[in-house]
Every structure is written in structure tokens, then in C-alpha cells.
Amino acid sequence: MTNTTTPLPGAIGGSFCLIDHDGRDVSDETYHGHYALMFFGFTHCRVVCPRALTKLSAVLDSLGPLAGRIRALYVTVDPERDTPDAMRAFLQPYPRFTGLTGSREQIDRIKAAFRVFAQRVDDAAGNADYTVPHTAITYVMDPEGRLVSHLIDALSAEEIATRLRRLLTSDEAGYLPS
Template sequence: MPRRSILLFAGACVAIAAALATVTVIVVQGRERADAVSEGTLTGQPSVGGPFQLVNQDGQPVDQTMLDGKWSLVFFGFTYCPDYCPTTLTSLEATRQLLGSDAADLQIVFISVDPERDTPEALKTYLESDGFPPGVIGLTGTPEQIAEAAKVYRAYYQKVGEGEDYVMNHSLTVYLMGPDGQFRSALGHDLGPERSAQLIRRVKARG
């Protein structure tokens, strides 16, 4: 084979090898990112959480300082939610049970995205229903207050339908907030109690 052809062939091999290496890196990074998202442990601290002004199920005004000094599991939903919200409450209670003594400083915070129907009284009745975990803090407010709280948590919600039978589409993430009120990690809605408890223990161990 002529020298020029050999050099061209060798150059082509190098280019192909480099391209394959690049693709391999991209695939590996993509898999690592997907795994991190499913576990809720992406590196870095995204801007999640911040000031809010709401009222709890007893009608008392609260703000973001209610998160201080405790670990908090915060999620958005509404009392007319047919499946996700009651399932999440049940799952979080199972997670809390698995944590045992590690859950002594853990609170569950349920923020309504349906201020039209979810008055403090409605939240109180809902959260005291049989089968729901005790001690869940329900929060609601004016439409403007709810919109601001959802904005700082990057939570999505949208009213769908008209009349009394409307529903609220909303994001499914549970936010793990540290005792300093800062975001620590996200729990995917399909993580399950056992993996959620493991994740919370790991995050708490880091402080």
C-alpha cells in the first residue's frame, strides 16, 4: 500500500477512535446524570426554595422560617387530588417509619396549589383523615401567595377544566430541605419509601 494511503488510513482510524471515545463519554455521562436524577442527588445546589408567606391549616400565618431547625419534606398538591397526593402522603409516612429515630427532626409540609377550594379548614379536615400521617403541616394562601411559593420552589401547576370538577395539574417532586431552610435534594415521585429513606440518611449524614 502506498505511503500516502497508509497515512490516510491511519488518520481515519484515529478520527474514528476519537469519535467513539467522545460518544462513550457522552453516553456514560448521560447514564450517570439519569441515575443521579432518579436518586435526586445531582451535584451542586440549584436555586430551589426561598421566601414565602402562607397560612397553615390552623389559619396561622407562616413563612420560610418554619423550616429552620428541622429537616423538611416539602411537596405541592391539592386536597381534591385523586391519586398522587394521598399516595405521596402515605409513601412519606412509610419513609418516616423506616427512618426510625432519624425522623425525629423531620417534618412533612404539604403546600396546596388550589387556593380556591383549599381553605385552612379544608386542609385541616383533609390531613386529619384516616390513613394519613399525623403531624403533616398543610399550607395555603391567596392565589398570589401560592404562585410565589411555587415560583421559588420551581414547582409547576395549572388549573384544568371549568366548574366544580376542575383539577390541578402539578409537578410531582418532593423537596428535601435542610435545617437551615436550604435545598438539599429532590426525591422523585417513584423513588419509593426504602430508597427515599436511604437517600435522606445519606444527605443528613453530610449535614
């Protein structure tokens, strides 16, 4: 599978081809027909990712049946360590999320499409461990795969749930009220 669509200048998102945490090939089209929450992170993240995944899981739980219209995706920025098995194990406490990984080239392509910053920082003590500071934004995609909005990390679970509930019950597809 190859990326055949280049995002327009200023656009966020676009087509992608990755592997889910069960080892299946997936693309942006896999999730068409549903809203998608996309968060970029890595399995060795100690604070930001677990906090975001916990908050977003609580949001989805609070939405009740409406959450069935949303696919929650966790896209790695560290494909060297984040194999499908590593993603599946990391996401066990967050069963609503599907982990997505791929080759370095595939991950770099989706990071560029979503304008995600992530950069490896080696351990100052010379240990083999490293961290990957990254953008902590949740992207909300509509059922056609277009960006509806983004949700910053500082928003409370209640505010995110309110915004998503309004979006999911709104007659105006593609609009996320603030």
C-alpha cells in the same frame, strides 16, 4: 407578612409566608432548624397526592427517632378550595404533615420559587369540578432552608428512607448521597 427575598436565578426555594392548616401564619423561618420535606398538591387530588403522602408517611415512620428532625409540609396549588380547614381534614390520615395554604398571590410566589408546575383544568363535561395537574417532586430542604435535593415520585419508600437516613446521620450537612 411579605416575601422579601427573591430566589437567585437557578435556585430552588426561598422565603415564603403562608398559613398552616391550623390557621397560624408561618414562614420558611418557622421550619428553620429542621430538615423539611415539601410536597406540592391539592386536597381534591385523587391519585398522585394520596399516593405520595402515604409513601412519605411510611418513610417517616420507618426512620424512627430520626424523623423528629424533619418537618413534612404539604403546600397547596389550589388555594381557592384548600382553606386551612380543608387542608386539616384532608391531612387527617397523614398526621406527620402540616398543610400550608394562602392567597393566590402567596401560592403563585412559592410555586415560582420552587419551580412547581400546576395548572387548573376545568371539567370537560362542564361540571363545576376541576383538577390541577402538578409537579410530583418532594423537595428536601436543610435546616437553613436551602435545597438539599429532590425526590422523584418513582423512588420507592425504601430508597427514600435510605437517602434520608444517610442525610440525617451524615457529618456533611447539606449533602444528600445518591
